[in-house]
Amino acid sequence: MARTSRKRSTLANRAIAASAALLLGGGGLVAVNVYASAGEGKSGQSSPRSQNVGQASTIVCPDVANEDRLAGVPEAARAEVDRELAKMDTQITEAYKRFADSKSAIAQDSKFVDNAILGPLKSKRVAALDRISIAMGRSGERPQGLESLSACTMKTNGTLDQGGGRNGGQGNGQNGGQNQGQGQNGGQGNGQNGGQDQGQNGGQGNGQDGGQNGGQGGGDQGGGGGQAGNGPEAGDFVDINSVQPNVQQPQNGGNASTGTFATNCGVNENGLFNSDNVIVAPGVTNGAHHMHDYVGNQGNTAFATDDSLAAGETSCQNQGDKSTYYWPVLRLQNGKAEADANADGGGKEGNVGEIQTPSEVTLSFAGNPQAKVTAMPKFLRIITGDAKAFTNGDANANASWSCTGFEDRQLKDKYPICPEGSQVVRSFKFQSCWDGQNADSANHRDHVAFADENGNCQNGFQAIPQLQQRIVYDVPPGPGFALDSFPEQLHKPGTDHGDFINVFDENVMNKVVKCINGGKKCQ
Numbered sequence: 001m002a003r004t005s006r007k008r009s010t011l012a013n014r015a016i017a018a019s020a021a022l023l024l025g026g027g028g029l030v031a032v033n034v035y036a037s038a039g040e041g042k043s044g045q046s047s048p049r050s051q052n053v054g055q056a057s058t059i060v061c062p063d064v065a066n067e068d069r070l071a072g073v074p075e076a077a078r079a080e081v082d083r084e085l086a087k088m089d090t091q092i093t094e095a096y097k098r099f100a101d102s103k104s105a106i107a108q109d110s111k112f113v114d115n116a117i118l119g120p121l122k123s124k125r126v127a128a129l130d131r132i133s134i135a136m137g138r139s140g141e142r143p144q145g146l147e148s149l150s151a152c153t154m155k156t157n158g159t160l161d162q163g164g165g166r167n168g169g170q171g172n173g174q175n176g177g178q179n180q181g182q183g184q185n186g187g188q189g190n191g192q193n194g195g196q197d198q199g200q201n202g203g204q205g206n207g208q209d210g211g212q213n214g215g216q217g218g219g220d221q222g223g224g225g226g227q228a229g230n231g232p233e234a235g236d237f238v239d240i241n242s243v244q245p246n247v248q249q250p251q252n253g254g255n256a257s258t259g260t261f262a263t264n265c266g267v268n269e270n271g272l273f274n275s276d277n278v279i280v281a282p283g284v285t286n287g288a289h290h291m292h293d294y295v296g297n298q299g300n301t302a303f304a305t306d307d308s309l310a311a312g313e314t315s316c317q318n319q320g321d322k323s324t325y326y327w328p329v330l331r332l333q334n335g336k337a338e339a340d341a342n343a344d345g346g347g348k349e350g351n352v353g354e355i356q357t358p359s360e361v362t363l364s365f366a367g368n369p370q371a372k373v374t375a376m377p378k379f380l381r382i383i384t385g386d387a388k389a390f391t392n393g394d395a396n397a398n399a400s401w402s403c404t405g406f407e408d409r410q411l412k413d414k415y416p417i418c419p420e421g422s423q424v425v426r427s428f429k430f431q432s433c434w435d436g437q438n439a440d441s442a443n444h445r446d447h448v449a450f451a452d453e454n455g456n457c458q459n460g461f462q463a464i465p466q467l468q469q470r471i472v473y474d475v476p477p478g479p480g481f482a483l484d485s486f487p488e489q490l491h492k493p494g495t496d497h498g499d500f501i502n503v504f505d506e507n508v509m510n511k512v513v514k515c516i517n518g519g520k521k522c523q
Helices: 010-026 076-100 103-108 112-139 306-310 506-517
Strands: 058-060 153-155 235-239 260-263 292-296 324-328 328-333 358-364 381-385 401-403 415-417 423-431 466-473 481-483 497-501
Touching: 058 076, 058 112, 076 112, 103 112, 112 153, 260 506, 324 466, 358 506, 381 423, 401 415, 415 423
Parallel strands: 235 415
Antiparallel strands: 058 153, 260 358, 292 324, 324 497, 328 481, 358 466, 381 497, 401 423, 423 466
16 A cells, blocks of 8 residues: 655645635635535525435534443444444445535435435434344343434534424534634644634535545535545644643642653664454454554554454564554545545545655553552454544544644644644553453443543552653645544534553563653653
């Protein structure tokens, strides 16, 4: 698979910066509103026939995986439940694709979304939820009422279209209510929430030649902005110069563990990509519906086991670190096809453009400001961030975007526009408190937690080395890039996430703990 990591000439930078200014100022990337053009005339006014769906942008479904009733999935039922959850993700993907391919039908029939998309999707989800209940009931108590999680809705600009009604629900999701007016200048100069309330009909006035080969315009193939018509939009970007410093660090207490341990595992020079997710969807090909970069363990696929990971090769310089570190790839939205343009997880699911090899990846483990750390258990799994934060809301979101030279300014739900000579930075600080017992949990979250604002772990949890990832990209300045996402998540920056499986040799993990607790810097 082709990968891009190139230095820019001054002339090229000027040209790209000028293009970026046009895109932001001229509406070229403004269309989250996938079918704004479905019933609109040249004036941009919606016809009565299409008001209910004219501004619909994506499908929102209850996140079954994080439902409290699934927190106690019996161990014997987990594999089957995980497979059913992965099937439900595929059902949403297929429904979104049908939505994206049905512009004409939606414009002609206001009930098309309910009858041809949301209705069939609900039926499939009811059946999947029933299978989950049966699987759990074989080994434990059968959960009640899961069918209440079957119905999905359409998300519009900050509101939900409940059963075709124009304003049938309040905006949920990370940007609910924030991006109702992404006009031509959305995303410029409004700090961390750049683009909020810019104009009245954000997303109207899309590019003329949208679609996979239409550059950045929204236009005819969905009007969703971005190269594939499903994002990103201009309001997803903000000039880092307009953001005020916002990083705060807790004060160290008397028992703080202040050391660090760094592991160098490269930048994925080997070009290891796939759209699996062995943590969330083990045994399911294309369980992520977007491509991941992998560093560290070279055997990470949906079918990897603890034993195969322990026996695998590693890209880490320290061969005692066979851990796997992975995250969604970043692509240039430049109209050029990648090798996965017609593949699952790639172009078939709206993830298009040239995959960018990071210019730098830093992986380090830090201590706790209030306590000494204890060793991570081998095969501990941690997911940080939420790949579905756009529709789920920001409860589990943990994205941080910035620019080199400006890393005291972190963005959670915007991509940064970096000045000349500065590079884009993605960073993650993983959960650093562990329940002391489990290497994983049914929702892959409950066994680990974040420390509170002072650095304390909650009762019953103990501090472990905190994985901190910093991923740097030398991409052209401006809005011409996006991370891979589930199709219905519209490449929103807040959906960024990272995954980690600890496969450190026991002796190396003990060294990590000793260095951190001793206040040393080791590698």
